[in-house]
Amino acid sequence: MVKIIYQTETKTFEKIPRYIYQRRNGWFEIRKRVGGVLLYWGSFPTLEEARLYRAYYMGKHWMVNPCFKANRYxxxxxxxxxxxxxxxxxxxxxxxxxxxxxxxxxxxxxxxxxxxxxxxxxxxxxxxxxxxxxxxxxx
Structure with a gap:
């Protein structure tokens, strides 16, 4: 796995993979548009955890219940x-x-x-x- 890192004078940014978005609170969520509807597959405290779940969902061809939330409750x-x-x-x-x-x-x-x-x-x-x-x- 290759990590792409962007650097500016003051900050370093790691490229976030497709379907993973960082929220304002620092958590990462997986979202994907299917049939014109934006579906949510969960929020995760780390980018690595979000990547693991995203890989699992992609391996299952997104045929997973999108209501599942790893941090539910x-x-x-x-x-x-x-x-x-x-x-x-x-x-x-x-x-x-x-x-x-x-x-x-x-x-x-x-x-x-x-x-x-x-x-x-x-x-x-x-x-x-x-x-x-x-x-x-x-x-």
């Missing part, structure tokens, strides 16, 4: 990644984390448990974390 606010889902019209927070990977891990557990607090608490996971910190579980 994760929002970045006040320096933390929040796992949040709107249930019955109300915002429900399932934790906040300094690290994006920890937030993704917790979000995946919540999705696997169908966002049921009782199931999430009972979820058997070797590496228990709450608010990004490991915790002890007593049986």
């Amino acid at each position: 994760i929002i970045f606010e006040n320096g933390y990644y929040h796992v949040m889902k709107i249930i019955n019209g109300k915002k429900n927070y399932f934790g906040f984390f300094k690290d994006y990977e920890d937030a993704k891990h917790e979000r995946d557990i919540c999705m696997a448990c169908d966002w049921d607090f009782n199931k999430i608490v009972e979820f058997d996971d070797l590496d228990y974390t709450w608010l990004g910190q490991p915790i002890e579980i007593e049986c």
Whole structure:
């Protein structure tokens, strides 16, 4: 893979591949126009992650559900990644984390448990974390 880099007197810019666009908040999103309709395939915190997903989508000839979002239910606010889902019209927070990977891990557990607090608490996971910190579980 060849990286094309542009340089000016004060900044260095890396060429962003086709279908990837950088948002104002620094995240990268994948968009593609299909049949005259602009479809969105997700937002990613790094260009490398966006490139990996773009390669996957292109390998599948874009025959992937465009509603999939890698960062779905994760929002970045006040320096933390929040796992949040709107249930019955109300915002429900399932934790906040300094690290994006920890937030993704917790979000995946919540999705696997169908966002049921009782199931999430009972979820058997070797590496228990709450608010990004490991915790002890007593049986």
